[in-house]
Amino acid sequence: MSADNDEIIELNVGGVHYTTTRKTLTSDKNSRLAELFDENNQSSSSFMKDAKGRYFIDRDGDTFRFILDYLRDDVIQFPDGFRGKRRLIKEAEHFKLDNMIKSMQTISDSHNGCITIGYRGSFGFGKDGLADVKFRKLSRILICGRVSLCRDVFGDTLNESRDPHSDHGGNTSRYTSRFFLKHCFIEQAFDMLHEQGFRLAGCCGSGTSAPAAELKPGIDAEESRWSHYNEFVFVRD
Template sequence: MSSLRPAPTAIRLTVASWWRCGRSVSGPRTPSARDLSVFVDSVRRRVVRSGQCERGQRAISMELHDTSEIPSVVELNVGGVFYTTALTTLTKESDSQLAAIFNGKLHVEKDAKGKYFLDRDGVLFRYILDFLRNQVLVLPEGFRERERLRHEAHYYGLPGLEKAISEHSDSPTSGKRSAGYITVGYRGSFAFGRDGLADVKFRKLSRILVCGRVALCRDVFGETLNESRDPDHGMSDRYTSRFFLKHGFIEQAFDMLQEQGFKLAGSCGSGTAGGNAEQLKPGVDSEENRWNHYNEFVFVRE
């Protein structure tokens, strides 16, 4: 450290207790950490011999342990997210920012509960810890925060993790993935009536349908897949045409397919409007009905 800070208040109070026991500290100034270390060594020897002021000796021992030692199991508060890990994990990369912090080279604050506080992204810190533990980067399917994770790795001084993130993002189809087809379709129109505007007619989708092998659809769309209309909940190797998405954004579906290595193989579209004399259901706008259409897109992963 470039300079020594004054001893913490608790230590100054402990030194004052030694003063009351008849021991002396040079001068009225606040002792520095070096003064305290020399003072404690000399006083402890005298206390052991004399057996006096045992309470003051225990207080100094406790304060020295709290301010100079980091436990082997470390509790962290990273941006409001709590972690518990080994000190050896945090200091594994000797040239990293974390190693500098927990080797005592850099100062780190504690929160109200005594946990070491780092003002960084708490959610992404789990991937930092996983890499330090295993020296391997493992990201979940559909992970979309690679750039933010790369920034965190740069802050913590982990070039190995930065390289692993770059290699992972440059090869989105890396790893063993099953080949197959997924068909995405939707029926749409343009918003008229109460939801429409005089000069702009926005797209209006009723539902995005998903067809294909069940395991493949679940792998791609995850929690956004609605399976409530599928009557057969058997094996995942079966095929279905009864899935649909919980959202109405066709581009989001395309993004998820692209991230999983799918490419567009073909598409088709057609109008679904009936004749002008067709009887409309109550609440159906005639203009919206006129512009009804159905589009279908076939994606493949080889």
């Protein structure tokens, strides 16, 4: 290894400054960066430089950090809720990083998909009926989707005890409609999906009137009138 290969390189990528080495920039020999920064290639001497002598690259500076990370470790790691994969693929295409693009497509295939949240609920009332609404009552929040996605999003809050095929780590590519959450806070479930980069794609709801049959013990007639079921479909792509 030559000394020049360990040379420290200062970059200005779209206004964002990076410090790396020639070895990192040329680690993928088939990339555009390797073509530009190869010590045997004189084209780097014709690079435009900024006022402080940094090599200037007129590309998206924020996503370039993922390109450097990949060139250093040959691995892609995205922060939770990362939504810039399409832009990053475009940048990787510009720099001719074919292996990086394949890795991102593999990650997308396993991390993209949809999760459906369903819940049955009602409202607790006092003696004065509508004038004395107390609280929203949820009996259970149901989770449906691919096992691996559900586990990634909800972690320890996911209750798998009702799933007869649950193996805690086996075939995570299968789908289930038998998961539910250990809590009854629908907003907490929404927050967790939002943090993981999911967006709401659709929802529906239905209500029921008071049944004609006699109510079960402990079921309030007024509350029964306000029982409802809702489903929300979240998508990550």
